[in-house]
Amino acid sequence: MTEKTMTYQRTEYPRPQFQRDSWMNLNGTWKFAFDDQNIGESDKWHQNLTETTDIQVPFTYETKASGIGDEQFHPYVWYQRSFEIPTDQIGKKVLLHFQASDYLTKVWVNGAYIGSHKGGNAHFSFDISNAVTTNDKNEVVVKVEDSNSCYQPRGKQRWKEDNFGCWYVQTTGIWQTVWLEFLENKSIEHVKMTPNIDTNSVVFDYSLTGNIDEQLRVATTIQFKGETVKQFSFTPSRSTMHFEVDLLAEIHEWKVMHWTPEHPNLYDVTIRLYEGDRLLDEVQSYFGMRKVSIKDGQVLLNNRPIYQKLLLDQGYWQDTMLTPPSDEAMIEDIEKTLEMGFNGVRKHQKLEDERFLYWCDRKGLLVWSEMAATYEYSEQAVENFTKEWLEIVQQYYNHPSIITWVPFNESWGVPHIATNKKEQAFTESIYYLTKSMDTERPVIVNDGWEHTISDIITLHDYEEFGERFLDRYRDKEAIVQNDIAHNNDKFPFANGYTYKGQPIIISEYGGIAFNEGSGWGYGNQVETEEQFLNRYRNITNAIKDIPYISGYCYTQITDVQQEINGLLKEDRTPKISLEKIKQIND
Structure with missing residues (x-):
């Protein structure tokens, strides 16, 4: 590896639209092995991955930054690394996130099979709470299966031995950040935000996980450049809830700030989940007030x-x-x-x-x-x-x-x-x-x-x-x-x-x-x-x-x-x- 490629590190929070403080980056040095004969599962590599080299995740083995730089196609690859649960996160639910891995990803933690995901572009996660230990190191092993099939979404990845036309070296395995997240059993799973500039409002669609009871409360704060625009809260009656919020406020003479290329105004959002007075979860997000439409042959x-x-x-x-x-x-x-x-x-x-x-x-x-x-x-x-x-x-x-x-x-x-x-x-x-x-x-x-x-x-x-x-x-x-x-x-x-x-x-x-x-x-x-x-x-x-x-x-x-x-x-x-x-x- 050259000195330049050794400097590549992906340490940033991977999902800034839905950000929490309680997370751990798993990028960096992993053990890595090719499995061209596809014997790893039958030989139980998930229990002990041997004869490995090092790879720098999230860069695929085809890249110089990975430390390997082998552009040949290998249909089966394995990864392994260890991690410890931080002391202040013991007792919480543990999610293992992959921002992207191409194409079929299988995961084991401490020898236990966790699950799989098919697809090379979407992010996905697994609840590994029941597989981790809090008093020792944990071992995560990942097998990724890829192919030259033209039936799988592959974009500009070649499916022949050499580059041709406008198709380039394939991408195999983990190619975006891998990370852990620590949550209470009751948490905020997802929030969909839909702005409407014609009504000066934004719609929030909340999804929660865990048992829903009358002790729970969801509180949302909307700010613009540090100034509070709206605050509201509700007691959820089910795991999905829908709210429309009027954004008109005295933050500016225009009352509502639109998002445009010239003025990319963003509203910051903090969403908190309480059980009684106890804070269970807090998520930082944002949205832009903009509308895309079509009229008279114009966007x-x-x-x-x-x-x-x-x-x-x-x-x-x-x-x-x-x-x-x-x-x-x-x-x-x-x-x-x-x-x-x-x-x-x-x-x-x-x-x-x-x-x-x-x-x-x-x-x-x-x-x-x-x-x-x-x-x-x-x-x-x-x-x-x-x-x-x-x-x-x-x-x-x-x-x-x-x-x-x-x-x-x-x-x-x-x-x-x-x-x-x-x-x-x-x-x-x-x-x-x-x-x-x-x-x-x-x-x-x-x-x-x-x-x-x-x-x-x-x-x-x-x-x-x-x-x-x-x-x-x-x-x-x-x-x-x-x-x-x-x-x-x-x-x-x-x-x-x-x-x-x-x-x-x-x-x-x-x-x-x-x-x-x-x-x-x-x-x-x-x-x-x-x-x-x-x-x-x-x-x-x-x-x-x-x-x-x-x-x-x-x-x-x-x-x-x-x-x-x-x-x-x-x-x-x-x-x-x-x-x-x-x-x-x-």
């Missing part, structure tokens, strides 16, 4: 049209790949994005670390949250995708920066959607399932082309000449009637679906690469900054000049492995003046 933010200038962001780093190396690295990407004049990112084929979303919430960067794709259609793929997508929507719901859900991209996983009724029905079902959980955000079904039912019509087009782009898109009716193809041979709608007046956004374009050795971009490569800026200016201005197009997403923020069309190199060194990019975006 509205807080009832006003917003022209979206997005940057495609795949969330890869040179030494850590899909795992962000640090808070500072995430902040750097966000600040450089804003510095270049973009107001949002399309998180492409990745469910990003919640701390990234936290910083987007705080800094005012809009986010399109996109699911990792499967690549073949089957009933198994439908089941895998649907289960994990519903987990994601629930887990990410409270982040104000997320303004759009993108479950499907470019017909990946639904390759015959243009004509296949089953695949069309699948995308419709995901659209309505998402809406059943979140009526507040637009849902894009099949970003790029061949849309079925979708709140926004998004088109991908890597045309490199602005004049040709203008000619292609000048006639809106010809585009939306499927009379003109884009991106070579694609059409906006699947068979049987028609335009309903939705906003139209060019959600992938550009991809300009410099001619600098191996690697690829879209179209002809450029030699100089001047050539790059001329091409970027011409195509971006062409998009802006088409009145019915209400935004764009440039490909992309950084180089990723063999794909070298980033505005920044993999190490985040700018290739072009950020100020010159900003001037064109403005």
Whole structure:
């Protein structure tokens, strides 16, 4: 391991939207072993993991930061580490959390099997209270099973031996923070917060765990910049409760502070659970008062049209790949994005670390949250995708920066959607399932082309000449009637679906690469900054000049492995003046 990779540590609180003081970070050095023959369970490795090497969690074995750096695919991997219960947490319920582990994760504590979770992107936890001991070290053993199956949501992870096209080295095993949390038997499980700027209110949906009785009381305090806005409490009659709170207050002349990219105002929330006078649980959270809606072919933010200038962001780093190396690295990407004049990112084929979303919430960067794709259609793929997508929507719901859900991209996983009724029905079902959980955000079904039912019509087009782009898109009716193809041979709608007046956004374009050795971009490569800026200016201005197009997403923020069309190199060194990019975006 190089000196640089040894400095990577993930010590931050992993879930800032639902934060407690009583937690323990389990990142760091774990024992690790490959199990290519899949003999570990029959040989009872969960009782004693031998012949191991060290790995730095949460970085996967494929990364340099893990200390291993083996890019070969290994379908079965094992982890082990010990921990002690802090003295002041003895007697409490112990939860073991995984922010993300790809793909099937099995857990043992002190030799006892705890449970499993399938899915590579959603976070999950286990109650290990009955398995831990308080007077000695505890051993946690984790087995993760992965595969090259195109039926599992894999995003940009390759399923062949080598990288190809825009698919990169796979991510196997634990790739986000592992941590412990200590709770009373009665606690706050979840709070869903839904702002409504039209009524100046916010709805709280509380979920509690443990026996509900008349001794319990839930108290909520809402503050803005340290000043109390509202306080209220109630005695729960069941484990789920629903409250709507009027936010009007004399904190400012506007009475309610809205969240926008220019002014990302956040309300802080403290939620406490009491039994009599005894404090059982306390959670810190926050929300933003913002509204996303659609009217007259425009996306509205807080009832006003917003022209979206997005940057495609795949969330890869040179030494850590899909795992962000640090808070500072995430902040750097966000600040450089804003510095270049973009107001949002399309998180492409990745469910990003919640701390990234936290910083987007705080800094005012809009986010399109996109699911990792499967690549073949089957009933198994439908089941895998649907289960994990519903987990994601629930887990990410409270982040104000997320303004759009993108479950499907470019017909990946639904390759015959243009004509296949089953695949069309699948995308419709995901659209309505998402809406059943979140009526507040637009849902894009099949970003790029061949849309079925979708709140926004998004088109991908890597045309490199602005004049040709203008000619292609000048006639809106010809585009939306499927009379003109884009991106070579694609059409906006699947068979049987028609335009309903939705906003139209060019959600992938550009991809300009410099001619600098191996690697690829879209179209002809450029030699100089001047050539790059001329091409970027011409195509971006062409998009802006088409009145019915209400935004764009440039490909992309950084180089990723063999794909070298980033505005920044993999190490985040700018290739072009950020100020010159900003001037064109403005």
